Amino acid sequence: MKFQTTRTGLLDTILFSIRAIGTRVSSFILNGVMLDVGEGLTTYSTDLETSIKSTMEVKVLEKGKAVVPARILVNILKSLKESRIELELDKSTNRVKIACENALFTLNTLSLEAYPGFPEIKKENYIKINLNKFKNLVIKAQKAASLDEGRAILTGVLLEIEEGLLSMVATDSYRLSLVKENIDTGMSPMKIVIPSKVLDSIIKSEYKGSDIEINIEENQVSFYLEGENKKKNIIVSRLLSGKFPEYRQLIPKSLKHNIVVNKEKILDVVKRISSISQDNIPVKLTIDKGKVTVSMDIREIGSSSEDFEVSYGEERIEIAFNPEFLIDGINIMDEKNIILS
Secondary structure (H helix, E strand, C coil): CEEEEEHHHHHHHHHHHHHHCCCCCCCHHHHEEEEEECCCEEEEEECCCEEEEEEECCEEEECEEEEEEHHHHHHHHHHCCCCEEEEEEECCCCEEEEEECCEEEEEECECCCCCCCCCCCCCCEEEEEEHHHHHHHHHHHHCCCCCCHHHHHHHEEEEEEECCEEEEEEECCCCEEEEEEECCCCCCCEEEEEEHHHHHHHHCCCCCCCEEEEEECCCEEEEEEECHHHCEEEEEEECCCCCCCCHHHHCCCCCCCCEEEEHHHHHHHHHHHHHHCCCCCCEEEEEECCEEEEEEEECCCEEEEEEEECCCCCCCEEEEECHHHHHHHHHCCCCCEEEEC
């Protein structure tokens, strides 16, 4: 194995592909990233639940494969200045040489035979959607996903396709987010639960403007991303198993009051009033004729309150929220005005 490329191009490719490696791995071999040099360079990492493969064009001098410690390789690449870089596998020592300008590193390789293979993909239920649109849906839905690994199903995001509508839903049992997008798939109705960390890899990718292709199988989902300079990425993840809550039952079918408020106004006020918040003390909204009063009262610290005008003339309402949850909910809205129901 021997190839040449740019330091930045290689670093970006490696950084994306090693998103599959968690902080805690079940086997030492999973700390590695595979470098597979054929027509170009393919890098691959996995934690056995999620696998990521990235390809890029390089100058191929000799085909071959090697598995190297991912974090150490990244640290080396980050330490180098932008320049042409050459990587070569020395078969006599089983070490990879990394040369850039006057710097030379040698890295011990990990067992190629022990490294897991990339999951087999069968194209079954296939959809395509604009990447920016998909990222926006994920960001909005994911806010309500749980961080509690004890209830694994709630750490994921439900993706549901039904009658030309793509819905994404998440809940941590305290809050629920639901976002919808019209999409022409021609597919029969289906629903899957995708691990949140997999969607994180897509959100945090630098790819934008293109489409993302999604392939849904019985036990796994695949995402295809294509960037500049013919860079291609495939993310494959096992689906979360278990029963996702029947979210439709949690959404009221009829609502007694609808109050239109300016998004930026209520967001500024809630942030300001909850600046004294500790330990998720709730912020209270008192909605009365012509105004909303936002207040917080903490015995050990003090109190805060502020009101602003709204168009409302019905009965007085008092309701309290976790301030962080309320701010998150308001933040993901796109419109100038939002409706509190």
